[in-house]
Amino acid sequence: MNKGALSKGFIYTLLIAGSLLMLLPFLWMISTSLKPANEVMMLPPKWIPSEILWENYREAWNIAPFGRYLLNSIIVTVLSTVGELITTILAAYAFSRIQFYGRDILFSFLLGTMMVPGEVLLIPNFVTLSNLGWIDHYEALIIPWIASIFAIFLLRQYFLSIPKELTYAAKIDGCSDFRFLWSIMVPLAKPALITIALLKAIGSWNAFLWPLIVTNSKDMRTLPVGLTSFSTEAGTIYELLMAGSTMIILPMIILYLFLQKYIIEGISRSGIKG
Amino acid sequence: MNVHPTLKSTLKALLYLSPALMIIGVFNIYPIIKSFAMSFYSDYDYFNDVVYERGLDNFIYIMKDADFWLAMKNTFIFVIGVVPLSIIISLGIALLLNTNIYLRGFFRTIFFIPFVTSVVAVSIVWRWVFHTDYGLLNYFLGFFGVDPISWLTDPAWAMPSLIILSVWKGLGYNIIIFLAGLQNINKQYYLAAKVDGATAFYRFIHITIPLLSPTTFFISIVSIINSFKVFDEVFALFDRRPGPVNSALTVVYYIFDKFYVEWEFGIASAAAYVLFIVIFLFTLIQLYIGKRNVHY
Numbered sequence: 001m002n003k004g005a006l007s008k009g010f011i012y013t014l015l016i017a018g019s020l021l022m023l024l025p026f027l028w029m030i031s032t033s034l035k036p037a038n039e040v041m042m043l044p045p046k047w048i049p050s051e052i053l054w055e056n057y058r059e060a061w062n063i064a065p066f067g068r069y070l071l072n073s074i075i076v077t078v079l080s081t082v083g084e085l086i087t088t089i090l091a092a093y094a095f096s097r098i099q100f101y102g103r104d105i106l107f108s109f110l111l112g113t114m115m116v117p118g119e120v121l122l123i124p125n126f127v128t129l130s131n132l133g134w135i136d137h138y139e140a141l142i143i144p145w146i147a148s149i150f151a152i153f154l155l156r157q158y159f160l161s162i163p164k165e166l167t168y169a170a171k172i173d174g175c176s177d178f179r180f181l182w183s184i185m186v187p188l189a190k191p192a193l194i195t196i197a198l199l200k201a202i203g204s205w206n207a208f209l210w211p212l213i214v215t216n217s218k219d220m221r222t223l224p225v226g227l228t229s230f231s232t233e234a235g236t237i238y239e240l241l242m243a244g245s246t247m248i249i250l251p252m253i254i255l256y257l258f259l260q261k262y263i264i265e266g267i268s269r270s271g272i273k274g
Numbered sequence: 275m276n277v278h279p280t281l282k283s284t285l286k287a288l289l290y291l292s293p294a295l296m297i298i299g300v301f302n303i304y305p306i307i308k309s310f311a312m313s314f315y316s317d318y319d320y321f322n323d324v325v326y327e328r329g330l331d332n333f334i335y336i337m338k339d340a341d342f343w344l345a346m347k348n349t350f351i352f353v354i355g356v357v358p359l360s361i362i363i364s365l366g367i368a369l370l371l372n373t374n375i376y377l378r379g380f381f382r383t384i385f386f387i388p389f390v391t392s393v394v395a396v397s398i399v400w401r402w403v404f405h406t407d408y409g410l411l412n413y414f415l416g417f418f419g420v421d422p423i424s425w426l427t428d429p430a431w432a433m434p435s436l437i438i439l440s441v442w443k444g445l446g447y448n449i450i451i452f453l454a455g456l457q458n459i460n461k462q463y464y465l466a467a468k469v470d471g472a473t474a475f476y477r478f479i480h481i482t483i484p485l486l487s488p489t490t491f492f493i494s495i496v497s498i499i500n501s502f503k504v505f506d507e508v509f510a511l512f513d514r515r516p517g518p519v520n521s522a523l524t525v526v527y528y529i530f531d532k533f534y535v536e537w538e539f540g541i542a543s544a545a546a547y548v549l550f551i552v553i554f555l556f557t558l559i560q561l562y563i564g565k566r567n568v569h570y
Contacts, residue, residue, distance in 0.1 A: 011370050018367055019384040022442070026387070028410050029399045041408045091294035099279040100287035110298065116306050117503055117553060119526050120546045123312060123539050124305035127320050147297035177286070206392040208506045213534055224394040228510055231398055238402050248395040256390040260383055263390070267447065268454035 026249065033057070033242035040239050053239075060243040063234065065218060069226035070247070076141045076211075076222055077204045083146030084200050085193060091147075092155035093181050097167060107156075110149045126213060140214040141222065145204065151196045154266070158192035159185060195266030198259055202252055223248045313544035320539055332544035342545065344520060345528040346552075348433065352524065353501040355437040356444075360497060361490065364445050368452035369482075382453070386446035393443065397510035400439045401426065404511075426512060429521035436522055439507055444500075448493050455489030456482070487568045495560055502553050505530060525549045 027047070032040055033056055035049040060066060094100070095107055125144060126135075134140040162185060170180045186193070211222045221229070227244050234240050256263060288295075316331035318324070336342040367385060371378055388396060403410045404425035412422045425435040459482065467477045505526035508516055516523035516531075525545065533542035 008375070011373060011375060015367070015370055015375075015381050019381060022384050022387060022445075024410065025396065025399050025403050025442075028403060032402065043408060043413065045408070045410065045413060087294040087297065090290045094287040094290035098283055098287040098290065099277065100284040101279045103279070103287070113302055113306060115554065115557070117499070117546075117550055119503060119529055120309050120550050121302065121305040122529075123533055123543050123546070124308035125301055127539075128300065128305070130321075131323075144297065144301040147294040149298060149302070152294060202390050206394075208392070208394050208509075209530070224392050227398065228394055228514065231510070232514060241398055242402065245395040245398050249391045249399075252390045252392070253387055256387065257383070260386070264382070264386065264450055267450050
């Protein structure tokens, strides 16, 4: 019994130490972001600032147009998430409920293309968007991202798990395919749809390489792109850099803490398939 | 609901698929082909889409470019540094979390937090953690009598810094997948082994490891593919440079540089395809090894 208690204590110690390693950078970030300038570079580090300086956030906000970056990030995240949900629902329905010529070949082909790293697509997409005149416009940040093969795959699997009998019953009652999809399938697939939406929102909010390449002007930057250029300008003013980072990091942590069930379930499910 | 495909059902399906297929066609499938073609363009005007000359020049260029080989070498070091370390640590934590303890969900929540945060933003936070004089890391190492390390400015330490950041960032994802895999293992095996008097260590080696191998296999494939594509971390951690004296130049950074800084679209496309082929070969090798060693 004693040995059990000892190993339990050991497990807790390890887990608490691990959790601290995970959290310390974030606590350090928040602490620094609220410090007066003379307490930032200090040894030993001061975790709790002598006065909480919200001013840093306002100052960062004044030096770089973070308000505009934030607005852009919100617009891009919301529209690409909504767009992806719509295209995914329609496509997943076709792949799971309609028998059509070439269905399995098309589906395997799409899955196959997922193997190609996104970096390969970067240059032709940039040329396409230049030709469309979309560079430095919202279209370039949103349109290429409103369809995802991975999301279609995820939702198709979920739709397949919904009993076919429901479809037959609806058909007998004279329900059209389209109405059946939106009034029966979509509500039933809510957990999968929330997972897809959350993974998309996180990915879109944090996306970097793509927005970096398709935006030129300050007005079109999203938060991550704005932060890197701010970091080049602000250099070593760490309290401002940390204030900027907090603005990007905190919203996603809060979203995650409230809706983690859906995120974790979605990720576990995608793993088990392997 | 038709049981057999008909012309009508096919047309209907195409209608449902058209929004997704249009986007995927233009932004996923066309560029795969176009990029391949572009890698052979040796003289090209992208504004007017005119090709003057095709050939192997781009591939010859990168094969002769010392920077490309440096980028390959660094990327391999990164993959070899991150993947095993991340798998071992996350498996360890998943095993701890899979025991009968309080606050399991709470710990799991915490380990996963870095995964949902912006790579760019956390890299800038880590830039501050790695600070030579006032960074948190050197401060803690000071307790153990370690002299301050120039994490981000010493070429020898640039890659280890990048590896530490990446392991920290990706741990949560692997833990979640390992936990799902562990919970899939039938408890009966453990009970049977216990009845036969197998020790905890023996049970781990002979039950957990083999039955978890599909999960480990999945994680290693995903981690290797992702590690080969490292870019955002480098860009943000070293403030728009590939580390001191190119010590953290990775393949994707090289592609980005050729594409977006030097506007050499052909060379960048060729380098991207080489990366794709390398990743593809690695995945094939893993699938081959997996077939022989993974127990389903």
